Amino acid sequence: LKATLVVDKSFVIAEVDKRIYGSFIEHLGRAVYGGIYEPGHPTAGALGFRDDVKSLVKELNVPIIRYPGGNFVSGYNWEDGVGPVEQRPRRLELAWRTVEPNEVGTNEFMNWAREAGSEVMMAVNLGTRGVDAARNLLEYCNHPGGTYWSDLRRSHGVEQAHKIKTWCLGNEMDGPWQIGQKTAVEYGRLAYETGKAMRLVDPDIELVSCGSSSSAMPTFPEWEAVTLDHTYDVADYVSLHQYYGNRDNDSANFLARSMDLEHFIKTVTATCDYIKAKKRSKKTMYLSFDEWNVWYHSNESDTKIDPWTIGPPQLEDHYNFEDALLVGSMLITFLRHADRVKMACLAQLVNVIAPIMTEAGGAAWKQTIFYPYLHASKYGRGVSLQPIVNSPKYDAQDYTDVPYLDSAIVHNEEQGELTIFAVNRHLEEGLHLKADIRGFEGYTLLEHIVLKHDDLKAVNTPAEQRVQPVQAAGTVCKDGYVDTLLSKASWNVIRLK
Numbered sequence: 001l002k003a004t005l006v007v008d009k010s011f012v013i014a015e016v017d018k019r020i021y022g023s024f025i026e027h028l029g030r031a032v033y034g035g036i037y038e039p040g041h042p043t044a045g046a047l048g049f050r051d052d053v054k055s056l057v058k059e060l061n062v063p064i065i066r067y068p069g070g071n072f073v074s075g076y077n078w079e080d081g082v083g084p085v086e087q088r089p090r091r092l093e094l095a096w097r098t099v100e101p102n103e104v105g106t107n108e109f110m111n112w113a114r115e116a117g118s119e120v121m122m123a124v125n126l127g128t129r130g131v132d133a134a135r136n137l138l139e140y141c142n143h144p145g146g147t148y149w150s151d152l153r154r155s156h157g158v159e160q161a162h163k164i165k166t167w168c169l170g171n172e173m174d175g176p177w178q179i180g181q182k183t184a185v186e187y188g189r190l191a192y193e194t195g196k197a198m199r200l201v202d203p204d205i206e207l208v209s210c211g212s213s214s215s216a217m218p219t220f221p222e223w224e225a226v227t228l229d230h231t232y233d234v235a236d237y238v239s240l241h242q243y244y245g246n247r248d249n250d251s252a253n254f255l256a257r258s259m260d261l262e263h264f265i266k267t268v269t270a271t272c273d274y275i276k277a278k279k280r281s282k283k284t285m286y287l288s289f290d291e292w293n294v295w296y297h298s299n300e301s302d303t304k305i306d307p308w309t310i311g312p313p314q315l316e317d318h319y320n321f322e323d324a325l326l327v328g329s330m331l332i333t334f335l336r337h338a339d340r341v342k343m344a345c346l347a348q349l350v351n352v353i354a355p356i357m358t359e360a361g362g363a364a365w366k367q368t369i370f371y372p373y374l375h376a377s378k379y380g381r382g383v384s385l386q387p388i389v390n391s392p393k394y395d396a397q398d399y400t401d402v403p404y405l406d407s408a409i410v411h412n413e414e415q416g417e418l419t420i421f422a423v424n425r426h427l428e429e430g431l432h433l434k435a436d437i438r439g440f441e442g443y444t445l446l447e448h449i450v451l452k453h454d455d456l457k458a459v460n461t462p463a464e465q466r467v468q469p470v471q472a473a474g475t476v477c478k479d480g481y482v483d484t485l486l487s488k489a490s491w492n493v494i495r496l497k
């Protein structure tokens, strides 16, 4: 089986916005309580946050983290999470039916994120609340001082404003599961008025208008067309959310799901541009893919979890090798749409559908999906170049003409590095790849990292990293061509300099 690709410096898609390697921490399951925060853990610092978890987050170099939800935010009173911890209320948390102790709130999380080297993408509650709570939270976070809410922050020991730049206007407001679900018109009006007030508080912020909860929603893409008609002038981004699963155990079809992702991105882009045309606007709306991942393994066990506890083990997907391949393909898809997708958040970061898992009182460890995310975040910064691909194809249950080779290219001019990211979707055969890089004179091979395994269902555990990257042998870079054999079902990172 043979594939070719051609890449040249002039095939520019766009500069990669590093925020496409963002992630997400929600007050859900063991993400916060028992995840990033575990007072009494041997590595916990004075404020109760685990250093071992923070180190893994730093290793991933996560530029931005969405917080505090997710569905959680639609019932959250942010005021519950600030001020003296012993005075904070315990509340019934209705999105996930747990008890929220409010030991961690805005200031603790901002402090943790700074230490982890990440910016925060803050979401406001447009489910049970609206304009007033949002503008007050923004004043609390971003106003320097001398007003009621900013001075309240200072009285809480936080002298300097947090200066949070990116704000989400609610979460999945189209979903029947959302507390305070809205129709598109209701949401569009509320989001516009909220955004308008927030910009009056701080004109430097960026706003994300809520898009559909997935491409399968019956209201997609009408939701985008109607809501953006209201929010176009106030928002900078529209959000997309998408999770995939392999429920029928059809791996060839599962690995083709990134074709759906691509279609989703194209449809949202087209809808944005339709509103742009309708409004005779000069402004381009960008895409924030602020929830994406594989999510299905834990669906059944979640139905058996008793309500009203703190930090139950919800959404704890145990990821296998094929999940890592799809995560790789999803990252590749974002890179190929770097001109419009400016932010993306792997949902989520710790314990909850996450690359990082923790044992209570014990180790923090890496799931299979940790690796493609790590590689993309590490080597996928620079300019995304369009690969011209010639690949054999297959037909799957839901998709036709699926190329076996899925690839993206990033040129980091500063470092003088070129990286080819490639997934071989073929489950039985290696794919011989010949890449024409003649435009990159003098480049030689630095390394070829590969994630492969004979068992698509292989998983990692706290005790054993069965799935982890190794160096591939046999890759050659000569006379402007890279020659390599991409192992069957593999994630590849070919680095040249």
Ligand code: AHR
Binding pocket: 026, 069, 070, 071, 072, 171, 172, 213, 291, 347, 348
């Ligand atoms: O990430 C888990 C959940 O998925 C989020 O809370 C919600 O926004 C989405 O449905």
